[in-house]
Amino acid sequence: xxxxxxxxxxxxxxxxxxxxNFPLQFQDVSIEIREAEFNPDFLRGFIPKIEWKALVDTxxxxxxxxxxxxxxxxxxxxxLKNLHHVLLEVHVEEGAMICPNCNHRYPISNGxxxxxxxxxxxx
Amino acid sequence: MIPxxxxxxxxxxxxxxxxxxxxxxxxxxxxLEADADDLKDLNPKICLEVGSxxxxxxxxxxxxxxxxxxxxxxDINAHACRCTRATCTHNKVAIDSINSTYALxxxxxxxxxxxxxxxxxxxxxxxxxxxxxxxxxRSIGGAWAGGAGGMEITNNFLYCVKDLMSPxxxxxxxxxxxxxxxxxxxxxxxEHGLRSDIVLQRRAGRxxxxxxxxxxxxx
Numbered sequence: 210x211x212x213x214x215x216x217x218x219x220x221x222x223x224x225x226x227x228x229x230n231f232p233l234q235f236q237d238v239s240i241e242i243r244e245a246e247f248n249p250d251f252l253r254g255f256i257p258k259i260e261w262k263a264l265v266d267t268x269x270x271x272x273x274x275x276x277x278x279x280x281x282x283x284x285x286x287x288x289l290k291n292l293h294h295v296l297l298e299v300h301v302e303e304g305a306m307i308c309p310n311c312n313h314r315y316p317i318s319n320g321x322x323x324x325x326x327x328x329x330x331x332x
Numbered sequence: 333m334i335p336x337x338x339x340x341x342x343x344x345x346x347x348x349x350x351x352x353x354x355x356x357x358x359x360x361x362x363x364l365e366a367d368a369d370d371l372k373d374l375n376p377k378i379c380l381e382v383g384s385x386x387x388x389x390x391x392x393x394x395x396x397x398x399x400x401x402x403x404x405x406x407d408i409n410a411h412a413c414r415c416t417r418a419t420c421t422h423n424k425v426a427i428d429s430i431n432s433t434y435a436l437x438x439x440x441x442x443x444x445x446x447x448x449x450x451x452x453x454x455x456x457x458x459x460x461x462x463x464x465x466x467x468x469x470r471s472i473g474g475a476w477a478g479g480a481g482g483m484e485i486t487n488n489f490l491y492c493v494k495d496l497m498s499p500x501x502x503x504x505x506x507x508x509x510x511x512x513x514x515x516x517x518x519x520x521x522x523e524h525g526l527r528s529d530i531v532l533q534r535r536a537g538r539x540x541x542x543x544x545x546x547x548x549x550x551x
Contacts, residue, residue, distance in 0.1 A: 210417065210426075210427075210428050210429070211428065212428060214402060214428075215404065215428040215430070217441070218404075218438055218441040218442060219430075219437050219438065219441070220437065220438075220440040220441055221437075222436045222437055222439070222440070230440070231440065231441070245426060246399055248400045250400060251377075251399075251400035251401075254375075254377055255377060255402070258377065258378070258445060260441070297426075315437075319414060319417075320417065320429075321410065321413045321414065321417065321429050321430070321431055322430055322431065322437075323410065323431045324430055324431060324432040324433075324436070324437035325408065325431055325432065325433060326433070326436075331433070331436070
């Protein structure tokens, strides 16, 4: 399952592709929404690990505009519920992710991203 | 007593290409269970299993640590990724399964961020050629063929694991006596600053299995 929490941790790793290689851009995706248990403590602890702009831009690209451009200082329940939904309930099942720098295409099938590279592409 | 994950959804056909949990897997589960209280006290945010195969180990860890953790699983074998996903769904553990070599696609963003790392590598000594072919073909041999000393695949990951580990991280590795464990532990300490303990060891048929646990030496 490519949830946006995981998308936020994946970068292109083709040999020599070391800048502007994150976030990968979704292309031709099909999405499923699956409810997950809300856990505010987990979300609060995870916020420092998130590349916020990448998350917001990606969510907006997928049609979800619920997150603010900067994480708010007060982490109220409404914000945390929106964050919970974006990070953990949006599943990209099919499609691809494209590197914004080298255009390498990483396909997604059955919710599993194929991040394998050919021998000559590995750093 | 934490129950072994239910694998009844996997079939003999799955096990033609994906490693079926065996003594080595169960020894790793026993080690995690023995460390369960310490692992919970660590309050981990991110756990990573490299080469997750059937998904049995992360499904088990998910029962120890509960849902407030991000579980990431990688495998070079796409069918193993599907089995991992099915096993964790079947056992009600939310995970993300990634078809990747080691953790290459995650290394940039997970720099010093992973709290628990699990690796049950292909550790059986074979020729180098056999290990390389097995990895390239994404076949069942990739789950056990380890090349010279059974260490060729393991060594590639040992070389970079430190950069993934958060300051309080624990890295669990399955190894064989034949892998040269004293030398490996010494090398990890001297070259990478990772101190290790033997959590468990057990003889299973011809194999003498070990579970090693690495932490940052300054811990």
